[in-house]
Amino acid sequence: MSHPGRLEKKVAIITGGGLGLGEGIARKFVHEGAKVLLFEINKTNGQKVAEFLGKDNATAFEGDVTKLDDWNSAVKNCIDQFGGLDIVVNNAGVVHNAQASYEVPESEYERIMKINVSPLYHSSKAVYPHFKQQGHGVFVNISSISAPRPRPNLVWYAGSKGAVSAVTKGLAAEYAKDGIRCNAICPVAADTGMISSVLGGTDSEEGRAVVIKGIPMGRIANAQDIGNAACFLASEEASFITGIELPVDGGRALM
Ligand SMILES: NC(=O)c1ccc[n+]([C@@H]2O[C@H](COP(=O)([O-])OP(=O)(O)OC[C@H]3O[C@@H](n4cnc5c(N)ncnc54)[C@H](O)[C@@H]3O)[C@@H](O)[C@H]2O)c1
Numbered sequence: 001m002s003h004p005g006r007l008e009k010k011v012a013i014i015t016g017g018g019l020g021l022g023e024g025i026a027r028k029f030v031h032e033g034a035k036v037l038l039f040e041i042n043k044t045n046g047q048k049v050a051e052f053l054g055k056d057n058a059t060a061f062e063g064d065v066t067k068l069d070d071w072n073s074a075v076k077n078c079i080d081q082f083g084g085l086d087i088v089v090n091n092a093g094v095v096h097n098a099q100a101s102y103e104v105p106e107s108e109y110e111r112i113m114k115i116n117v118s119p120l121y122h123s124s125k126a127v128y129p130h131f132k133q134q135g136h137g138v139f140v141n142i143s144s145i146s147a148p149r150p151r152p153n154l155v156w157y158a159g160s161k162g163a164v165s166a167v168t169k170g171l172a173a174e175y176a177k178d179g180i181r182c183n184a185i186c187p188v189a190a191d192t193g194m195i196s197s198v199l200g201g202t203d204s205e206e207g208r209a210v211v212i213k214g215i216p217m218g219r220i221a222n223a224q225d226i227g228n229a230a231c232f233l234a235s236e237e238a239s240f241i242t243g244i245e246l247p248v249d250g251g252r253a254l255m
Pocket of ligand 1: 015016017018019020021022039040041042045063064065066090091092093094095115142143144145186187188189190191192193194195198
């Protein structure tokens with residue numbers, strides 16, 4: 001007996017959907033029946049993933065998640081193309097090279113805070129009226145395990161993700177009355193282009209081994225792990241879950 005997908009008839013905007021965890025989330029969402037708009041600053045990557053997923057299922061939207069005008073256009077494009085909007089995954093984000101906190105350049109600090117935090121403000125402005133009017137909607141925000149468990153050398157990144165987690169909980173409390181849920185996912189280090197920054201600027205087997213030593217389940221995360229968690233939180237299976245930070249970390253935060 002075949003079952004309908006977990007996200008059948010749902011439409012999602014996925015930021016940073018052209019690479020890494022965002023691509024993994026997009027693949028899982030389409031596999032579970034959703035239509036997705038990939039909100040990407042990198043046009044080539046967004047188009048590549050959209051092409052792979054098929055034009056009936058996915059479209060690439062070139063834009064910058066730190067700009068409210070781009071959010072408004074993304075929402076309009078999504079509704080025009082797919083007839084609605086049910087889910088927003090705030091995934092696009094950046095990290096600084098792991099290094100002593102006082103050595104991180106101011107420009108890096110500002111870049112991290114702007115790209116990791118401001119999209120929550122803009123997505124709230126652009127999407128809330130639509131979600132409120134239809135009486136339902138889901139935000140899934142990609143935070144980091146460094147938010148609840150910050151460690152040395154990625155402190156400003158952890159601070160930005162702490163803001164993502166706090167805003168997620170605040171919006172969850174504020175929007176619950178409107179039928180809108182808001183949850184965060186906290187991944188441990190994952191196998192994407194970001195890993196080299198997490199390791200201080202260069203990816204290496206030795207560097208990965210040090211990180212893996214601190215993860216009880218003995219591996220780093222991958223895009224499927226995060227896609228599965230995002231799908232669950234976006235789906236009806238999580239209809240009574242709001243305001244949580246879900247660790248997807250192989251037990252890292254226990255150590
Ligand atoms: N990879 C990890 O180790 C890890 C661990 C914990 C949390 N995270 C978080 O997961 C999310 C995804 O990370 P990733 O590893 O897939 O990163 P990635 O660098 O592989 O991909 C990020 C994507 O976001 C897009 N992007 C960046 N700035 C943008 C902007 N202003 N507007 C639109 N798109 C933009 C990029 O073009 C890219 O396609 C981030 O929020 C990151 O902080 C990653």
